Amino acid sequence: xxxxxxxxxARVMMAPSVIILLLWMIVPLAMTIYFSTxxxxxxxxxxxxxxxxxxxxxxxxxxxxxxxxxxxxxxVLGVLxxxxxxxxxxxxxxxxxxWGAGIVRLLVIAPFFVMPTVSALVWKNMMMNPxxxxxxxxxxxxxxxxxxxxxxxxxxxxxxxVSWEWLPFAVLILLTALQSLSEDQKEAAEMDGAxxxxxxxxxxxxxxARAITVVILIETIFLLSIFAEIYVTTGGxxxxxxxxxPYLVYAQALLQFDVGGASAGGIVxxxxxxxxxxxxxxLVGKNLET
Amino acid sequence: MARAVSTRRKVFFTVLAWTVGLLIFFPILWTILxxxxxxxxxxxxxxxxxxxxWTLEGYHEVQARSNYFLYMMNSVWxxxxxxxxxxxxxxxxxxxxxxxxxxxTRGILLWMLSTKMLPAVxxxxxxxxxxxxxxxxxxxxxxxVVLFLINLPIIVWMLYTYFxxxxxxxxxxxxxxxxxxxxxxxxxxxxxxxxGIASTVLLxxxxxxxxxxxxxxxxxxxxxxxxxxxxxxxxxxxLFWAKLSAASTLAxxxxxxxxxxxxxxxxxxxxxxxxx
Numbered sequence: 001x002x003x004x005x006x007x008x009x010a011r012v013m014m015a016p017s018v019i020i021l022l023l024w025m026i027v028p029l030a031m032t033i034y035f036s037t038x039x040x041x042x043x044x045x046x047x048x049x050x051x052x053x054x055x056x057x058x059x060x061x062x063x064x065x066x067x068x069x070x071x072x073x074x075x076v077l078g079v080l081x082x083x084x085x086x087x088x089x090x091x092x093x094x095x096x097x098x099w100g101a102g103i104v105r106l107l108v109i110a111p112f113f114v115m116p117t118v119s120a121l122v123w124k125n126m127m128m129n130p131x132x133x134x135x136x137x138x139x140x141x142x143x144x145x146x147x148x149x150x151x152x153x154x155x156x157x158x159x160x161x162v163s164w165e166w167l168p169f170a171v172l173i174l175l176t177a178l179q180s181l182s183e184d185q186k187e188a189a190e191m192d193g194a195x196x197x198x199x200x201x202x203x204x205x206x207x208x209a210r211a212i213t214v215v216i217l218i219e220t221i222f223l224l225s226i227f228a229e230i231y232v233t234t235g236g237x238x239x240x241x242x243x244x245x246p247y248l249v250y251a252q253a254l255l256q257f258d259v260g261g262a263s264a265g266g267i268v269x270x271x272x273x274x275x276x277x278x279x280x281x282x283l284v285g286k287n288l289e290t
Numbered sequence: 291m292a293r294a295v296s297t298r299r300k301v302f303f304t305v306l307a308w309t310v311g312l313l314i315f316f317p318i319l320w321t322i323l324x325x326x327x328x329x330x331x332x333x334x335x336x337x338x339x340x341x342x343x344w345t346l347e348g349y350h351e352v353q354a355r356s357n358y359f360l361y362m363m364n365s366v367w368x369x370x371x372x373x374x375x376x377x378x379x380x381x382x383x384x385x386x387x388x389x390x391x392x393x394x395t396r397g398i399l400l401w402m403l404s405t406k407m408l409p410a411v412x413x414x415x416x417x418x419x420x421x422x423x424x425x426x427x428x429x430x431x432x433x434x435v436v437l438f439l440i441n442l443p444i445i446v447w448m449l450y451t452y453f454x455x456x457x458x459x460x461x462x463x464x465x466x467x468x469x470x471x472x473x474x475x476x477x478x479x480x481x482x483x484x485x486g487i488a489s490t491v492l493l494x495x496x497x498x499x500x501x502x503x504x505x506x507x508x509x510x511x512x513x514x515x516x517x518x519x520x521x522x523x524x525x526x527x528x529l530f531w532a533k534l535s536a537a538s539t540l541a542x543x544x545x546x547x548x549x550x551x552x553x554x555x556x557x558x559x560x561x562x563x564x565x566x
Contacts, residue, residue, distance in 0.1 A: 231521065
């Protein structure tokens with residue numbers, strides 16, 4: 001067979017994807033790195049002197065950066081905790097025998113398909129509004145008083161909204177993994193007298209461990225760059241209370257027109273994401289071989 | 291049935307699961323219900339759940355005041371355009387990697403995956419400035435290209451996992467029967483690849499339709515899709531809940547339906563084949 005011929009063809013077929021992605025990665029990234037060393041403001045784009053690492057120094061020593069970094073971490077970890085634990089519980093629930101299981105599953109995964117701007121605004125107005133919002137009306141009816149969610153506990157509110165969007169993802173993945181667990185194995189364990197908890201701990205959990213890792217890592221990628229939800233609800237505020245790193249970079253670039261400073265921030269975000277990516281690529285790479 | 295489930299147990303889980311399911315779905319249900327209320331009714335305290343005067347006022351307002359149709363067409367253009375462009379480039383690549391893998395194939399796939407992890411803010415500024423120079427800001431073409439680029443790794447990966455499941459022996463058999471490459475692709479592989487391609491298309495339309503970083507930052511009006519249209523309600527206009535709900539319902543309904551049909555593919559696509 002014409003192996004060399006086939007391989008040449010294969011290379012030609014792959015070339016467009018590889019070249020396009022390479023360009024998409026390298027050109028803008030190189031430009032960002034270059035901009036990050038300039039004193040470049042869109043108010044005065046004619047003069048952009050080289051200033052070395054000064055932008056990084058400003059960005060990293062700005063108290064807003066530390067706040068944004070903390071907010072980013074709280075947001076990612078908070079949403080992960082809620083969606084992974086909630087996802088496991090819900091997946092276990094949906095795996096039980098019941099009537100209308102298909103419909104319940106549709107209801108549970110629906111939020112994932114709602115565009116971020118819609119979910120953020122629906123929660124902001126119709127759920128969390130202190131006067132007319134449903135949560136407020138409900139807690140008042142119970143005599144518990146009202147919380148002005150987005151001003152009193154802004155970061156928690158964002159965590160709730162984002163968790164609502166991502167819980168379905170966790171459920172969907174974990175349920176898929178659960179359903180590939182054979183009934184026989186559970187049954188055998190039951191016959192040996194194993195209780196619900198020990199079946200969960202020794203059989204179910206190890207079986208879905210890989211899926212849990214995948215959920216954590218993929219959610220982390222997306223959660224590190226949460227933007228739209230903050231943009232339409234709080235605009236990063238009050239103060240800097242809900243500013244995460246993507247929002248901080250956005251504000252610096254398109255609200256303050258500080259291209260140099262924002263570029264430095266962008267590079268910091270890239271480095272943070274790379275630390276996470278390192279682990280994900282390793283994990284998925286391992287799964288490729290099986 | 292592997293084992294008998296007691297009716298009491300089944301009733302218990304049915305009630306529990308439906309309660310939790312409805313609770314999670316509730317914000318969406320509430321949005322749909324509110325879209326059929328008048329503005330006054332929408333902020334009624336205590337709220338009326340089902341027994342109110344159903345009206346299409348909100349929908350009429352949305353259509354009349356904000357040129358809703360333009361935004362919807364933009365969403366359609368962006369999601370379909372970027373997906374088609376993606377298929378054009380990704381199908382040959384995935385094909386080559388699945389059927390003529392080399393030592394480097396695995397490395398290339400992982401590298402593609404890693405490009406997906408490049409945070410958008412890291413390249414926002416250059417892309418914005420390049421677009422400004424080329425006059426691509428707020429154009430459909432510009433946005434189609436960006437959405438194509440951010441989803442290309444997912445398209446390649448997803449197609450690759452589907453193509454790899456097509457048995458290679460079938461190709462050999464066809465070759466022995468004297469099929470040339472063109473016939474091989476047309477009559478043997480295409481029919482087997484269509485389901486995988488269809489799933490990929492579905493997932494990518496969903497992802498592109500809901501994308502809300504680049505669309506918010508690179509468009510203002512002419513090329514603005516529904517994500518941007520809805521975001522404009524974050525202004526005081528957002529106090530008109532019936533209108534907001536009507537606009538939201540229209541924006542999410544088509545994707546909700548598509549999404550419900552594509553649950554399985556979604557799992558595979560979003561986990562890069564790690565969970566099937």
